[in-house]
Amino acid sequence: MSERPPESGPDGRPRDWLDLGGAARPAAPQETTPKGGPPxxxxxxxxxxxxxxxxxxxxxxxxxxxxxxxxxxxxxxxxxxxxxxxxxxxxxxxxxxxxxxxxxxxxxxxxxxxxxxxxxxxxxxxxxTLPVNGGLTVESTASALVVRAADGQAFATRGVIKGAKLAPKEVPPVLAKAIVAIEDRRFSEHHGIDLRGLLRAALRNAAAGGTREGGSTLTQQLVRMSYLSQDRTLKRKVQEAVLALWLESQLPKDEILTRYLNAAYFGAGVYGADAAAQRYFGKPAKELTLSEAAMLAGLVRAPSQLAPHRNLDGARGRAAQVLDAMVETGAITKAEADAAKRAPATVRVPTETPVGTNYFVDSVADSVRTLIGTGPADATVRTTLDLTLQNIAESVIARRLDQDGERRKVSQGALVAMAPDGAILAMVGGRDYADSQFNRVTQAKRQPGSLFKLFVYLTALREGYRPDSTLVDRPTQVGEWEPENYGGRYRGAVTVRTAFAHSINTVAVQLAEAVGMPAVIETARGLGVTSDLPNLPSLALGSAETTLLEMTRAYAAVAAGAESVEPYSVRQILAREQTLYTRPQTAPTPARDQAARTAMLDLLSAVVREGSGKNARVSVPAGGKTGTTQDSRDAWFIGFAGDLVVGVWLGNDDNSPMAGVTGGDLPALIWHDFVSQALAARAKAGKPEATRPAPGPRPETASVAEPEADPRSRDLASRDLAGRAVLRGSPAVVDTGTLDFDGRTVRLIGVDGLSGRNARELGRYLRRRDVACAPAGDGSAYRCSLDGQDLSELILFNGGGRASADATPDLLAAEEQARSNRIGIWRR
Structure with a gap:
């Protein structure tokens, strides 16, 4: 008697893959008549x-x-x-x-x-009391989801794989002989019920001291699988016997055997012999060898226990019993059986879903449901997952928690890695999926702490603050609320850069009050934060709850210079050789506030270079932000390096405090370990990454938005997170709106340049100074920065040129300021 297959609903029938990982909803049965059956x-x-x-x-x-x-x-x-x-x-x-x-x-x-x-x-x-549904076979509408990584490798399957239905002429004789020998030797002789077989099975089981042979005929098993429930009651046995007798009077033997092979469960979510042959051996049923047919025939008795992707030795042992049974029935010779035992079947497909990828697969199933809805068709989805990066992420999280978790009282961690366009490359939703299927990347809402300062400072930079603007770190009070700094000390006068790099709370609150909390909330919404954000002063320090995915997408948008970035995991969905969905190949929309974004990148780089995130330093330019909540209940680090944006969270599901864990501590170390290994792996695979060494600590007065370049080098080219070429070096000046990097001409956005004395003065000003230029807008002009300042804005502010047609509002404002002050060309 076959065991009940796993992943089944309350009615005993398999659940749709769309229901796995979520609330259990039994798939609705659909009445169908099998091919070749009676009306x-x-x-x-x-x-x-x-x-x-x-x-x-x-x-x-x-x-x-x-x-x-x-x-x-x-x-x-x-x-x-x-x-x-x-x-x-x-x-x-x-x-x-x-x-x-x-x-x-x-x-x-x-x-x-x-x-x-x-x-x-x-x-x-x-x-x-027989159910009257009008048809012999009631097939489930449950369907399967085959999940492939970015490189096309299938690494996970969810739901029920049914495969192609075999016709009687398509059943390989070797498989038919194997299943009859082990399951129903008198199949060709009885009329649905085999009393002699029942007696023989009882005697052999008694002699063996256990159940080694079943007494149900193939016809009875087919009736049970196709029409009746799995209940072991006297009523069900009587119904089974009567229906078996009736079925034998209606169908020829080869049709009954074919229907049995098409309906039988073979483990690993696979129904039907053809699907099982594809799943375990990578071939259709008609190409099965003797050893492979024996293995499949042996699975139907206990498919979950013997499925070869989990228990290859057990499956081979059972196959040997099938071969012996075939010898006893005369289906094969002893020499053929011995040869098959010497060359047992080998599983030629991935063993089973890597445990750590289940969080990602759950997320993919949700996305597929959103994109195409539910349906009975088996689907194959090509995802964004990089299996190499996924393995690195899982090992890094596990190693750090195993090493420090008990001592630092931290039990859970999560990590998500994204490409600049939002493609999810790796996802670890928790420490152990078998223990908890709750995804802490997409589902857990926790306070982000100082991570939220990104929105405060970006709003302030839009409002005219600069990285070198000075504020005072002092006791601050908003109403009855008095925010404190970590460690309880105050620094006095500090720059915006220093306040952000060292995560000074009082300055963040002052800036939020200055620009207004509604503006800060608007910035967060624009960057993709959808969680509830109450208009409270404490929001500046991250008192609202958000998810790791929300915060990581916001940092990705800033790092990529995009208005916003939409995280995604599905590239294409196929079903029955038809394309149901293909993700459009569109790049994120460039941000309109490029000057503020450039300055924000300067602040984020300072965090890693000299601030609270120094533990995250890697061998390439990097930036990011730490986040820690009260009593160390949550600790975060989100940052970017090369072509990766990575978010890390640590904490406890019961919200209990950790032992002094901060964002710049374990999360930054996990981030460092993952990014270092990930960039090395991607470089080996030929994928882009930054190659320049990370700069060392710099004095507070040094304020460049880009990592420090060797002044002796010129035209140092790399790429930003959007994949655009970035030029660095000490350029020559053609006019005040045009630079030359060793023969490569760069036009400054928003500046109608002047030659003559104005160009000579700009040339002297830029001599031996590092300038970084990245494409802006459609790429015909560049945004260049110098010591943290936008060069176009600097030129216009000092009257070194006129605003051109592509000048942005901040550049037009700079020109107007020069006019008002009668500076440069506006003196006369």
Whole structure:
């Protein structure tokens, strides 16, 4: 008898893959008639006849003995019943005559009649309660989801894989002989029920001291799989036997065997012999070898325990028993069996879903449901997952928590890595998926702490603050709330850069009050934060709850110079050789506030270079931000390096405090370990990454938005996170709106340049100074920065040129300021 397959609903039927990982919803059954079977109406007619017969004769069994006499009375008045009673009385008269003379025979006859009557009544009851659905086979609409990584490798399967339905002529003889030998040796001889087989199985099981052979025929198993429930009750057994007899009278043997092979469960979410052959051996059923057919035939008894992707030794041992059975039945010779045992079947597909990827697969299933809805078709989805980076992420999180978790009282961690366009490259939603399927990347809402300062400072930079603007770190009060710095000390006058790099709370609160909390909330919304953000002063320090994915996408947008970045994990969905969805190949929209974004990158770089995130330093330019909440209940680090944006969170599910863990501590170390290994792996694979060494600590007065360049080098080219070429070096000046990097001409956005004395003065000003230029807008002009200042804005502010047609509002404002002050060309 086959075991009940896993991942089934309350009705015993498999759940749709779309329901896995979420609330269990049994898939609705769909009535179908298998290929080549009798018409729907034939079984419906049989079922209705049985039900009607039971309705007339079976109320005594269903309603109890209280209604038995009334029903019997009505039956007794029926002419057919009177004729049957008369015939029965005539037949029993000789026995009754003897029984009157022999008392014990009278008792025996009465007992036999009672037993026969009860058996007949129960059989009628079982027939009367058969479900009448109008068809022989009720197939589940549950479907399968095959998940492939970015490189096309299939690494996970969810739901039920049904595969192609075989026709009788397509069943390989070797598989038919194997399944008959091990499951039903007298299949060709019996008529649905094999009493001899039941006796043989009972004797062999008793001799073996356990269940080694089942007594159900293939026909009975087909009835059970296709129509009845898995209940082990007397009523279900009676129904099974009656339906098996009826089915044998309706279908030829080869059709019954074919239907059995198409419906049987072979483990790993696979139904049907063809699907099993594809899943385990990477080939259709018609190409199975003897050893492979023996392995498949051996699985149906205990598919979950013997499935070769989990228990190859057990599957091979069972296959050897099948080969022995085939020898006993004469299906093969002993020499053929021995040869097959010497060359056992080998699984040629990935063993099973890597445990750590299940968080990502759950997220993919949700995305597929959103993109194409639900449906019965098996689907294949190509995702963004980089399996190499995924393995690195899992090992880094596990190693750090194993090493420091108990000592630092931290039990959970999460990590997500994204490409500049939002493609999710790796996702670790928790320490152990088997222990908890809760995804801490997408589902856990926690306070971000100082991570939220990104939105405060970016809003301030938009409003005219600069990295070198000075504020005072002092005791601050907003209403009755008095925010404090970590460590309880104050620094006095500090630059915006220093305040952000060292995560000074009082300055962040002052800036939020200056620009207004509604503006800060608007900035957060624009960068993709959708969680509730209450308009409270404490929001400046991250008192609202958000997810790791929300915060990481916001930092990705800033790092990539984009208006916003939409995280995604699905590139393409295919079903039945049709493309159901393909993600459009569109780049994120460039941000309109490039000057503020450039300055923000300067602040983020300072965090890693000299601030609270120094533990995150890697061998390439990097930037990011730490976040720590009260009592160390949450610790974060989100940053960018090369072509990666990575977010890390540590904490406890019960929100209990950790032992002094801060964002610049364990999260920054995890970030460093992951990014270092990930960039090395991507470089080996030929994927882009930054190659310049990270700069060392710099004095507070040095304020450049880009990492320090070697002044002796010119035209140092790298790429930003959006993949755009970035020029660095000490350029020559063509005019005040045009620079030359060793023959490569760069036009400054927003500046209609001047030659002559103005160009010579700009040349002297830029001599031996490092300038970094990145494409702006459509790429025809560049945004250049010098010591943290936008060069176009600097030129216009000092009257070194006129604003051109592509000048942004901040550049127009700079020109207007020069006009008002009568500076440069505006003196006359």
């Amino acid at each position: 729907e109406g034939r079984f419906a007619e049989f079922s209705r006849a049985a039900a009607g017969f039971g309705a007339r004769l079976g109320p005594t069994a269903r309603a109890g003995f209280s209604r038995a006499r009334a029903s019997a009375g009505r039956l007794a008045d029926h002419p057919a019943a009177r004729r049957a009673a008369a015939a029965t009385a005539a037949a029993w008269r000789p026995v009754a005559s003897v029984a009157r003379r022999v008392p014990w025979l009278r008792v025996t006859a009465a007992t036999a009649a009672l037993v026969i009557g009860l058996v007949l009544a129960y059989t009628i009851y079982a027939l009367a």
